[in-house]
Amino acid sequence: MTPSDEEPIGTGGWQVLTMAKRLQYRRLLVLVLLLGAAFAGLGYRLVDLQVLRHEELLGKAQNNTQIEFPREPRRGDIRDASGNLLATSVFVKTVCGNPSLLGSNQVKVARTVATLLQLNETELIQRLTPRITQNTNGLPVTNRYVVLKRNVPLETWAQVDAAMKQLRFAPDEKKLSRAERRFYTDLRNGGIFADATDEQMRVYPNEELAAHVLGYVAACDVTLEGKAMRELKGMDGIEKAFNSRLVGTRGWRVTEKEKGGGEVVTMRTQDVEPRDGLSVVLTIDSVLQHIVESALAEAFEKHSPISVTGIMMRPKTGEILAMATLPNFNPNNPGNNEAARRNRVIADIVEPGSTFKIVAVSGALNEHVVTPRDIIDCENGSFEFAGRRLHDAHGGHGLLTVENVIAKSSNIGAAKIGIRMGQDHLSDYMRDYGFGVSTGIQLPGEVRGIVHPVSKWSKVSIAQIPMGHGIAVTRLQMLMAMGAIANKGVLMRPTIVNRFEDRHGLVVARGTPQQIRRVITEDTARQMVEALKKV
Numbered sequence: 001m002t003p004s005d006e007e008p009i010g011t012g013g014w015q016v017l018t019m020a021k022r023l024q025y026r027r028l029l030v031l032v033l034l035l036g037a038a039f040a041g042l043g044y045r046l047v048d049l050q051v052l053r054h055e056e057l058l059g060k061a062q063n064n065t066q067i068e069f070p071r072e073p074r075r076g077d078i079r080d081a082s083g084n085l086l087a088t089s090v091f092v093k094t095v096c097g098n099p100s101l102l103g104s105n106q107v108k109v110a111r112t113v114a115t116l117l118q119l120n121e122t123e124l125i126q127r128l129t130p131r132i133t134q135n136t137n138g139l140p141v142t143n144r145y146v147v148l149k150r151n152v153p154l155e156t157w158a159q160v161d162a163a164m165k166q167l168r169f170a171p172d173e174k175k176l177s178r179a180e181r182r183f184y185t186d187l188r189n190g191g192i193f194a195d196a197t198d199e200q201m202r203v204y205p206n207e208e209l210a211a212h213v214l215g216y217v218a219a220c221d222v223t224l225e226g227k228a229m230r231e232l233k234g235m236d237g238i239e240k241a242f243n244s245r246l247v248g249t250r251g252w253r254v255t256e257k258e259k260g261g262g263e264v265v266t267m268r269t270q271d272v273e274p275r276d277g278l279s280v281v282l283t284i285d286s287v288l289q290h291i292v293e294s295a296l297a298e299a300f301e302k303h304s305p306i307s308v309t310g311i312m313m314r315p316k317t318g319e320i321l322a323m324a325t326l327p328n329f330n331p332n333n334p335g336n337n338e339a340a341r342r343n344r345v346i347a348d349i350v351e352p353g354s355t356f357k358i359v360a361v362s363g364a365l366n367e368h369v370v371t372p373r374d375i376i377d378c379e380n381g382s383f384e385f386a387g388r389r390l391h392d393a394h395g396g397h398g399l400l401t402v403e404n405v406i407a408k409s410s411n412i413g414a415a416k417i418g419i420r421m422g423q424d425h426l427s428d429y430m431r432d433y434g435f436g437v438s439t440g441i442q443l444p445g446e447v448r449g450i451v452h453p454v455s456k457w458s459k460v461s462i463a464q465i466p467m468g469h470g471i472a473v474t475r476l477q478m479l480m481a482m483g484a485i486a487n488k489g490v491l492m493r494p495t496i497v498n499r500f501e502d503r504h505g506l507v508v509a510r511g512t513p514q515q516i517r518r519v520i521t522e523d524t525a526r527q528m529v530e531a532l533k534k535v
Contacts, residue, residue, distance in 0.1 A: 001064045003223035016292075026384055027445040056451050073248030074503070075232055078214055078239075079496060080286040082322075085205055087214055087239070087331075088231070092201045093157040093194040094150045099130040100142040100525075101191045101267040103183070104168060108370045112167055113192055116160050124148065148192070151201040157194050162289040177266035177308050200232055202239075205243040208328045212343040213282070213443070213496065215239035216331035233333075236341060237510055238280055238497070245500060283319040283498050288312055292322040309345050309475050316494030317513040320441070328442030338429040346446040349472040354393070356478070358485060361406055363429035364530050369420050372403040372527050376413045386459035390415055392465070403527075407534035411467040414485050418466030423454045424512050426465065432519045435473055441494040449468040449473045485532070489525035491516045 054350055060098055069508060078087035093118060106128040114121040129143045152160075169184050176184075202217045215237020219230045234243035251274035264500055268431065292310040293407050300308050312322035327340040342348070364370045381396025382389060405413030436451030450472035452461075457470075464470045476494060485489040493514040499509045520528075 001300045016117075021444065047336060062305070070197065070272045071272070072200065072231075073250060073274035074202055074215075074276040075202065075248065076279040076503075077247040078246075079279060079281045080210075080284050080289075081282060082285065083281070084286045086210060086520070087202060087204050087283075087287070089196040089200045089202055090153065092151045092153055094159060094199060095148045095152045095160060095192065095194050097128050097146045097148050097192055098144050098190055099128050099146060100144045100186050100415065102130070103187070104129055105187065105191075107290055108169070109164075109187075109191055110169070112163050113160050115150075115154060116163060117197055119149060151196070151199070160192060161194075164188050178430070190505075199230055202232055202331075204331045205227075206286070207330050207332060209286065209293065210284055210323070210327045211237075211329050211331050212341075212345070213237055213284060213323050214331055215241075216334040216341075230243075235441060237284070237343070240495070241442050242278075242280055246280065249275040251275070253276035257521040278500045278502060278508055279502060281498045282312075283321060284323070285321050286388060289322040291368070292327075293324045293328075296326050298325055307344050307348075311345055311475060311479050313479055313483055313494065315486035315492070318483070318494045319498075319513075320494055320496045321495070324331060343443065343445060345475045346443060347474075349447060349449050349474055351469055351471065352473050352478050353468040354411075356407065356471065356473075356484070357406060357414040357466060357530070358482065358528060359429055359433055359435075360414055360421060360426060360466035361402060362485065362520050362524055364417045364421045365402070365419065365527055367425055367522040370402045370427075372401065372416060374402050374532065376398050376402060376405055376410075376416050378412045378416075381412065383415065385415065385419070386462045387462045388463075390463060403531040404533070406528070406531040409535065414466040417464035419461055423457060423462050427451075427454050428473070429519070430465075432491070432517060432520070434477055434516065435471065435481070439474075439480055439494050442475060442497050447474060449477055450474065484519050485525050485528045486521045487525075489520040490518050 006273055033449075072091075073091040073348050074091070077085060080086055095134070097423070106125050110121050110124040110128060113119075114124050118123075127146050127148065132140050132142060137143045145272070164425075165188055167188055169187075173184060174182055184244045199219070202209075204214065204216075214362075216235055217232040217239050218235050220233045222231050232247070234240035234246065239246065251272040254271075292312055296308050296310050299305075307326060309325045310322065311320065311324075313320050321344055323343075325342075329335060329337065329340045361370075365372065370376075372458075376399070378397035380390065380398055381392040390412055394409060395412050397408055400408060400413050402413075402417065404410075405417065430451055436449055437448045438448050452470075457465075461470050480491060480494055495511050495513070495514050497511055499510040502508055
């Protein structure tokens with residue numbers, strides 16, 4: 001049959017084709033709508049994640065993958081005038097245990113690390129034994145963190161870590177199941193661990209030497225951006241006075257962490273170096289300090305006093321070369337004996353006694369009330385004034401020159417010179433010599449002493465004060481007054497810090513001698529020196 005002979009499609013055939021096409025179009029439309037809805041939902045989800053909830057999700061992502069930790073600065077050293085080390089800091093670790101990872105292997109682990117950490121093996125086993133407690137939801141949990149020892153040197157921690165890595169729990173662990181091998185791997189890697197942040201331990205290599213000058217530090221708990229940390233804080237002496245300069249400034253590091261917790265070094269976003277603390281170089285000379293402390297120890301043993309102190313100073317500059325107090329303490333382990341830790345040179349006051357005669361005599365000489373050759377009747381050791389009888393402590397003296405009043409240390413002679421001088425002049429010279437006010441030394445805990453105003457003096461005060469009674473001073477105040485006479489009449493401010501250096505040894509700041517005032521003339525000072533040589 002030829003094409004021309006084919007029958008035309010009837011109306012019913014066209015209807016079948018039309019319905020089929022409509023069905024295809026409907027399916028295609030439904031598919032397009034579904035795809036459109038899916039893309040619209042995906043678009044909304046992307047907008048929700050990337051725009052609407054961007055900050056929230058970014059924070060969560062960073063918490064999961066990003067780690068930020070502080071970088072501790074090294075606390076500055078304290079050195080003597082010759083650069084000898086008096087105090088330094090070493091980085092240490094806090095070694096901890098995770099009992100939940102140990103299973104029943106506490107004995108083997110304790111035996112491995114006890115000797116290295118210098119801990120009692122039995123006590124260590126008890127601390128590594130898991131303990132079941134309840135969390136905030138009331139569910140039982142095993143303790144995962146127990147501090148085993150603080151201040152562990154980095155070398156010791158490296159030995160502990162290596163010993164744990166080499167620990168074996170079966171003759172052939174390759175024959176164990178995968179779960180068992182995983183358990184022992186976790187035990188070796190995390191059963192004994194160290195806190196990530198390095199801590200510092202303060203070391204005083206000379207132990208008790210100059211302890212009251214140096215002071216000591218204590219490890220204090222602090223919170224930094226929500227993280228609990230420990231830092232060294234100066235508690236006394238130079239450590240306290242210059243804590244802000246010694247401590248330095250923290251750095252920090254922000255980096256990515258991998259699934260196992262290790263750092264992805266290439267993903268560090270911030271890495272700020274810490275600025276180490278400054279080192280303090282003192283005026284103290286370790287050799288002289290040792291000599292003074294040795295002499296004091298002999299005196300302490302011989303006489304058994306409550307305390308004994310010694311100071312050595314360079315009068316021209318006010319530099320303290322040695323300062324010591326006994327009883328002493330070891331700043332590596334300061335203990336709880338506050339009396340032993342008190343620097344009595346600046347924190348205790350006493351009646352100065354005969355040493356105070358220099359104030360009245362030098363003041364009278366300076367005011368030309370007396371001359372070195374003037375004769376004072378010392379009444380053979382007994383003198384009544386204002387209803388009180390005064391005595392010489394070293395036997396009775398008759399007629400003495402003013403110079404010999406100093407040489408013989410006559411109480412009555414000093415009292416009569418003070419009476420001639422008058423209350424107002426005597427009070428002025430007491431103040432000019434620095435009594436009743438702090439010396440300004442760069443150490444904490446200094447007291448001012450007791451100097452009453454003239455309005456509160458009794459009738460006999462004018463006679464008693466020149467003898468060193470009715471007044472209370474620190475040992476340092478008395479030394480500085482005597483130093484003013486040696487320094488041609490000029491009172492200096494005591495100094496115990498020579499300079500500050502950075503970690504490279506470069507000088508950041510340097511102290512200079514400070515004159516407070518001229519107390520007496522150079523000629524008067526010379527006369528006093530001649531008299532004092534005869535004591």
